[in-house]
Amino acid sequence: MSIQPPRPRGPSLNALRAFEASARLGGFTAAAEELNVTPGAVAQQIKNLEDWLGEPLFQRTSQGVRLTALGEATAGRFSDAFDQLGEAVGHLRARASTAQISVAALPSLAQCWLMPRLPALRRALPDLVISVTALEKPPNLIREAFDVSLFFSEAAPGADEIRIAEDRIYPVCAPEVAASVSSVDDLTQVPCLRDGHWQADWQVWLRRAMPDRPIAVTGPQYSLYSMALDAARSGGGVLMGHDSLVAPLIERGELVRLFDLTVPTGRWLTLRTTRPVHPALKRFIDLLAS
Amino acid sequence: MSIQPPRPRGPSLNALRAFEASARLGGFTAAAEELNVTPGAVAQQIKNLEDWLGEPLFQRTSQGVRLTALGEATAGRFSDAFDQLGEAVGHLRARASTAQISVAALPSLAQCWLMPRLPALRRALPDLVISVTALEKPPNLIREAFDVSLFFSEAAPGADEIRIAEDRIYPVCAPEVAASVSSVDDLTQVPCLRDGHWQADWQVWLRRAMPDRPIAVTGPQYSLYSMALDAARSGGGVLMGHDSLVAPLIERGELVRLFDLTVPTGRWLTLRTTRPVHPALKRFIDLLAS
DNA sequence: AAATCGGCATAGAAAATCTATGGTGAAGTG
DNA sequence: CACTTCACCATAGATTTTCTATGCCGATTT
Ligand SMILES: [Mn+2]
Ligand SMILES: [Mn+2]
Ligand SMILES: [Zn+2]
Ligand SMILES: [Zn+2]
Numbered sequence: 161m162s163i164q165p166p167r168p169r170g171p172s173l174n175a176l177r178a179f180e181a182s183a184r185l186g187g188f189t190a191a192a193e194e195l196n197v198t199p200g201a202v203a204q205q206i207k208n209l210e211d212w213l214g215e216p217l218f219q220r221t222s223q224g225v226r227l228t229a230l231g232e233a234t235a236g237r238f239s240d241a242f243d244q245l246g247e248a249v250g251h252l253r254a255r256a257s258t259a260q261i262s263v264a265a266l267p268s269l270a271q272c273w274l275m276p277r278l279p280a281l282r283r284a285l286p287d288l289v290i291s292v293t294a295l296e297k298p299p300n301l302i303r304e305a306f307d308v309s310l311f312f313s314e315a316a317p318g319a320d321e322i323r324i325a326e327d328r329i330y331p332v333c334a335p336e337v338a339a340s341v342s343s344v345d346d347l348t349q350v351p352c353l354r355d356g357h358w359q360a361d362w363q364v365w366l367r368r369a370m371p372d373r374p375i376a377v378t379g380p381q382y383s384l385y386s387m388a389l390d391a392a393r394s395g396g397g398v399l400m401g402h403d404s405l406v407a408p409l410i411e412r413g414e415l416v417r418l419f420d421l422t423v424p425t426g427r428w429l430t431l432r433t434t435r436p437v438h439p440a441l442k443r444f445i446d447l448l449a450s
Numbered sequence: 451m452s453i454q455p456p457r458p459r460g461p462s463l464n465a466l467r468a469f470e471a472s473a474r475l476g477g478f479t480a481a482a483e484e485l486n487v488t489p490g491a492v493a494q495q496i497k498n499l500e501d502w503l504g505e506p507l508f509q510r511t512s513q514g515v516r517l518t519a520l521g522e523a524t525a526g527r528f529s530d531a532f533d534q535l536g537e538a539v540g541h542l543r544a545r546a547s548t549a550q551i552s553v554a555a556l557p558s559l560a561q562c563w564l565m566p567r568l569p570a571l572r573r574a575l576p577d578l579v580i581s582v583t584a585l586e587k588p589p590n591l592i593r594e595a596f597d598v599s600l601f602f603s604e605a606a607p608g609a610d611e612i613r614i615a616e617d618r619i620y621p622v623c624a625p626e627v628a629a630s631v632s633s634v635d636d637l638t639q640v641p642c643l644r645d646g647h648w649q650a651d652w653q654v655w656l657r658r659a660m661p662d663r664p665i666a667v668t669g670p671q672y673s674l675y676s677m678a679l680d681a682a683r684s685g686g687g688v689l690m691g692h693d694s695l696v697a698p699l700i701e702r703g704e705l706v707r708l709f710d711l712t713v714p715t716g717r718w719l720t721l722r723t724t725r726p727v728h729p730a731l732k733r734f735i736d737l738l739a740s
Numbered sequence: 741a742a743a744t745c746g747g748c749a750t751a752g753a754a755a756a757t758c759t760a761t762g763g764t765g766a767a768g769t770g
Numbered sequence: 771c772a773c774t775t776c777a778c779c780a781t782a783g784a785t786t787t788t789c790t791a792t793g794c795c796g797a798t799t800t
Contacts, residue, residue, distance in 0.1 A: 214548035248527035
């Protein structure tokens with residue numbers, strides 16, 4: 161007997177989330193990455209929201225978007241609201257007994273630092289289901305379903321962060337290659353392996369090794385550090401080694417250091433966690449950071 | 451060149467909203483009404499959320515659902531988060547210049563109180579687009595896209611509420627019917643029109659009119675008050691009139707009062723607004739409440 | 741005993757959302 | 771100067787999500 165009228169429809173929650181992420185990150189492309197969709201999807205969501213509202217939230221320019229006054233005035237409230245929503249989801253996951261741990265890590269850290277430690281971790285924490293995702297950039301832990309992230313960071317550690325090790329670099333190579341390099345100048349005569357994402361490493365080290373006389377080294381480039389590392393192990397050249405990643409190989413004699421100069425990059429291998437940290441997660445990060 | 455890994459998926463925002471509404475309202479059916487979907491849709495959303503979580507949030511019984519300990523412990527945070535989200539949407543709408551006003555009202559109030567006032571309102575506020583939705587129960591103004599609601603309420607007025615008039619009732623009928631009713635006892639001899647949602651009106655009035663000797667009246671029942679009112683105007687019987695709704699008709703002589711007894715129902719015609727109240731909305735409610 | 745009330749499951753329909761594509765203008769590069 | 775890159779746009783079609791419809795169940799009420 162009751163009337164079932166067409167209630168006025170509110171904006172879609174996904175559209176609000178797209179708006180919030182775009183406002184916070186300063187563009188549709190960045191928001192799309194965080195939301196794990198294409199930029200076109202974000203653009204459409206925001207267009208829907210603007211149509212619903214009857215007013216633009218972003219001013220489009222050919223090199224990006226800028227918030228309108230309306231968008232500027234309201235975006236912060238949405239960030240607060242979605243922060244709180246993320247927190248609530250965190251509590252939900254924290255209290256659920258199924259102990260899922262999801263780790264986001266830089267590909268090189270995932271492969272060269274975390275993977276070697278995983279077997280022991282899984283043995284020590286057999287009740288946890290640990291999954292690892294390699295990402296180029298640190299995820300937003302409040303918004304995305306990760307529990308822990310593992311990246312290099314320059315910033316001073318915040319409340320939810322633990323500095324695991326300082327990032328220090330030095331050249332390494334296979335033992336049989338070491339014989340052919342006795343001075344820094346010899347580096348120009350051998351392939352100097354590089355990682356695509358850490359292009360600057362060689363320059364950073366060389367600036368300290370040869371402050372007065374700049375020299376240039378060349379060599380093949382790999383998109384993944386682990387590939388460059390494999391190349392170095394098999395005698396393919398000299399790699400700029402990151403201490404956290406190559407130390408075990410030096411220990412085992414698979415690689416040897418060239419020269420004694422160790423240069424800190426100013427970054428730290430930093431472990432970051434979501435709030436709240438539930439008991440299972442606490443055990444995990446305690447083991448990882450020890 | 452970058453790795454595009456399958457990021458762990460979070461729960462859908464719609465599922466979280468369904469959970470929050472169900473927890474707050476105590477059932478899937480009530481949540482479904484607020485969300486404007488079928489109960490089955492809510493049940494599925496919540497099942498998805500529970501599957502994602504790996505743990506139930508509600509304990510199902512044959513006469514409803516009850517929150518589990520996990521649901522109980524986390525629901526409040528979601529209410530807070532969605533409240534904040536609703537507030538943010540409110541600010542968005544408030545600042546958008548397109549002056550849309552959406553009113554939710556009890557069907558009887560929509561038809562018999564608001565509609566007669568609308569032409570003057572639209573004349574006074576030509577820049578506003580005013581839409582009216584008839585609802586049986588007051589909507590949740592923080593969650594739904596209404597700006598104003600108009601219902602009868604017993605509770606003391608809150609911060610966002612204005613009492614417009616006390617709900618007072620007395621029997622009314624067409625002038626030609628009035629001749630046949632001279633005492634309260636005569637009411638048993640004429641059709642006493644009733645509104646399906648306000649069944650108790652006659653009893654409330656009769657208990658005051660005849661405190662010592664209970665009498666019963668009978669007559670046709672209408673699902674909408676405006677239909678009962680039409681029946682009364684065309685001489686179909688005696689209607690229990692609500693002062694706010696019948697006063698103009700008495701003024702115009704289309705209906706006449708029987709007896710002098712006016713009984714307050716303890717309820718008030720109450721106007722409620724969302725926060726924030728933007729200028730256009732302020733003008734609207736000022737005119738309505740005056 | 742019958743009606744009512746919340747639930748459940750499921751299939752098919754509908755709607756929302758996303759991807760893919762080809763296009764624009766502005767800025768940077770050799 | 772061409773050439774490339776970048777961020778965004780529009781649109782069509784695909785995909786995924788969400789919803790409705792239906793028949794069912796057990797408890798409560800009448
Ligand atoms: Mn490197
Ligand atoms: Mn009534
Ligand atoms: Zn918290
Ligand atoms: Zn506010």
